[in-house]
Amino acid sequence: MEHHFYNIVGAERRDGQNCTRVTCPRTGEALWEAPLASKEDLEDAVSSGRASARSWGNASLHIRQNLLRDFALELTAWAKSLSPILARETGKSVSQTKRLCHVGSQRCECSDHLESSQSLDDEVVYEDATVKVVATHMPLGLVAAICPWNFPLVLAMGKIAAALLTGNCVIVKPSPFTPYTTMKVVELALDVFPPGVLQVLHGEADLGRELTIHRSIDKITFTGSTATGKKIMESAAYTLKNMTLELGGNDASIVCDDVNVSAVAHEVAQGCLFHSGQMCVATKRVYVHKSIYEASLRCLVKEFELFITGTPRDTPSIFGPLQNSAQFTIVKELIDDCKARAYRFATGGKVEEGPGLWIQPTIVDRPPDESSIVSEEQFGPITPVLEWETEEEVISRANNTRSGLGACVWSADITRAERISRKLQAGTVWVNSFEKPLPMAYFSGHKDSGVGGEWGRQGLLSYCYTQSLHVYKDNVLTAAEALVLP
Numbered sequence: 001m002e003h004h005f006y007n008i009v010g011a012e013r014r015d016g017q018n019c020t021r022v023t024c025p026r027t028g029e030a031l032w033e034a035p036l037a038s039k040e041d042l043e044d045a046v047s048s049g050r051a052s053a054r055s056w057g058n059a060s061l062h063i064r065q066n067l068l069r070d071f072a073l074e075l076t077a078w079a080k081s082l083s084p085i086l087a088r089e090t091g092k093s094v095s096q097t098k099r100l101c102h103v104g105s106q107r108c109e110c111s112d113h114l115e116s117s118q119s120l121d122d123e124v125v126y127e128d129a130t131v132k133v134v135a136t137h138m139p140l141g142l143v144a145a146i147c148p149w150n151f152p153l154v155l156a157m158g159k160i161a162a163a164l165l166t167g168n169c170v171i172v173k174p175s176p177f178t179p180y181t182t183m184k185v186v187e188l189a190l191d192v193f194p195p196g197v198l199q200v201l202h203g204e205a206d207l208g209r210e211l212t213i214h215r216s217i218d219k220i221t222f223t224g225s226t227a228t229g230k231k232i233m234e235s236a237a238y239t240l241k242n243m244t245l246e247l248g249g250n251d252a253s254i255v256c257d258d259v260n261v262s263a264v265a266h267e268v269a270q271g272c273l274f275h276s277g278q279m280c281v282a283t284k285r286v287y288v289h290k291s292i293y294e295a296s297l298r299c300l301v302k303e304f305e306l307f308i309t310g311t312p313r314d315t316p317s318i319f320g321p322l323q324n325s326a327q328f329t330i331v332k333e334l335i336d337d338c339k340a341r342a343y344r345f346a347t348g349g350k351v352e353e354g355p356g357l358w359i360q361p362t363i364v365d366r367p368p369d370e371s372s373i374v375s376e377e378q379f380g381p382i383t384p385v386l387e388w389e390t391e392e393e394v395i396s397r398a399n400n401t402r403s404g405l406g407a408c409v410w411s412a413d414i415t416r417a418e419r420i421s422r423k424l425q426a427g428t429v430w431v432n433s434f435e436k437p438l439p440m441a442y443f444s445g446h447k448d449s450g451v452g453g454e455w456g457r458q459g460l461l462s463y464c465y466t467q468s469l470h471v472y473k474d475n476v477l478t479a480a481e482a483l484v485l486p
């Protein structure tokens with residue numbers, strides 16, 4: 001089907017002299033042309049965003065919430081057209097992308113952000129007979145949202161909804177690997193928001209860098225790799241920008257000895273293989289207690305082997321191809337490294353012939369803790385399974401990394417699971433569930449997995465200045481009182 005994609009600058013749909021074309025990861029076919037934003041597009045978008053920032057920031061919360069709800073309705077109306085585009089650019093199955101686009105009555109992740117009734121009200125932080133101190137929240141101004149390719153719509157929407165709700169204008173830069181749905185969604189927003197409130201610019205890393213050094217942009221909210229996050233922190237330092245960095249992870253999933261082995265293996269496999277492991281909080285290391293290790297490994301292998309590769313586009317599955325050839329090569333090299341070091345493959349290990357960038361769901365049985373497959377973020381369908389004996393030991397091994405994004409703990413004894421969870425250095429821990437981020441919960445990384453965070457009420461604070469207003473109640477004399485003073 002033919003589609004046209006535009007940079008959205010102010011009220012305009014802009015074409016470009018240079019275009020890119022993404023390859024569908026599932027089928028290998030070339031997709032549509034997307035125009036790259038020019039320097040002029042960038043400058044015009046910044047001017048338009050700045051021009052609208054004051055009026056949008058001054059609009060009442062009620063008006064902004066209503067327009068966000070209208071936007072959610074607009075997206076719902078267009079969901080049937082958006083989900084196949086999302087499927088083709090990401091390689092996800094259509095059944096998956098329907099869920100992400102909000103079809104029918106099912107609530108979806110991206111509309112949850114938009115329909116969020118969360119808001120930042122003034123908070124009286126102290127009051128006595130003489131003084132009242134109120135924390136008030138003001139928008140930062142113009143926000144640039146730089147996004148990755150794994151969940152293009154949900155991750156962009158979390159940033160857009162929070163930034164707009166708190167009174168900021170936003171320029172979104174999608175990943176060059178997945179520009180299409182974000183460009184369409186922002187085009188749909190032209191019918192909802194005043195010009196300049198929400199804009200989109202398509203480009204590569206150089207455009208991302210331009211956004212980070214631009215003097216008239218107040219904040220960068222970035223989701224992507226830790227390596228890029230470090231570059232952004234450096235380049236944004238020149239203009240001392242406010243920033244939120246949501247970075248990579250290496251989530252450990254700890255399985256205790258008291259669980260139902262097959263039920264937990266089923267769930268853990270979903271955590272490892274959701275979007276083929278291309279999720280920031282995918283389960284990237286599985287630690288199973290020694291006493292149930294062999295039985296668990298057998299069950300995990302059975303579960304992994306249920307996910308077949310090379311499925312047609314409309315097969316309902318959480319499993320799919322690698323999204324791009326760079327990521328495909330990273331995972332392929334990890335597999336080659338495991339083979340070269342003679343680690344045991346419990347299942348998988350095969351890189352499929354094309355079309356599409358398919359790699360079999362793979363389990364590596366007890367590689368050393370210092371191996372690349374355990375210590376690095378694989379971002380693909382290959383999981384190391386490891387054995388543990390004591391709580392203290394497994395906590396220390398799980399924490400022995402610079403990553404600190406998510407983790408899971410599985411136990412029939414919730415008190416025990418919570419005790420272990422509280423000792424894990426991770427921004428989010430799931431007890432008896434694989435990783436399922438909820439938009440009402442603050443989401444952030446510890447250590448090298450991020451700076452600041454977003455989502456939930458606390459996440460809204462990252463889009464605001466807080467002003468502490470100290471109001472002294474009796475210090476000011478009225479004009480009449482002043483007149484009678486000696």
Ligand code: NAD
Pocket residue numbers: 146147148149150151155173174175176203204205206207208209212223224225226227228229231232246247248249279280281377379405445449450
């Ligand atoms: P990436 O860092 O390669 O790219 C992300 C975005 O940054 C893209 O839009 C890219 O064009 C832009 N970019 C690249 N270089 C830049 C620069 N120097 N200045 C400004 N922008 C630049 O990440 P990716 O490969 O798209 O995404 C995968 C990574 O993202 C994984 O590590 C994953 O764990 C992480 N991730 C984290 C979260 C989270 O919430 N913590 C969520 C999803 C993905």
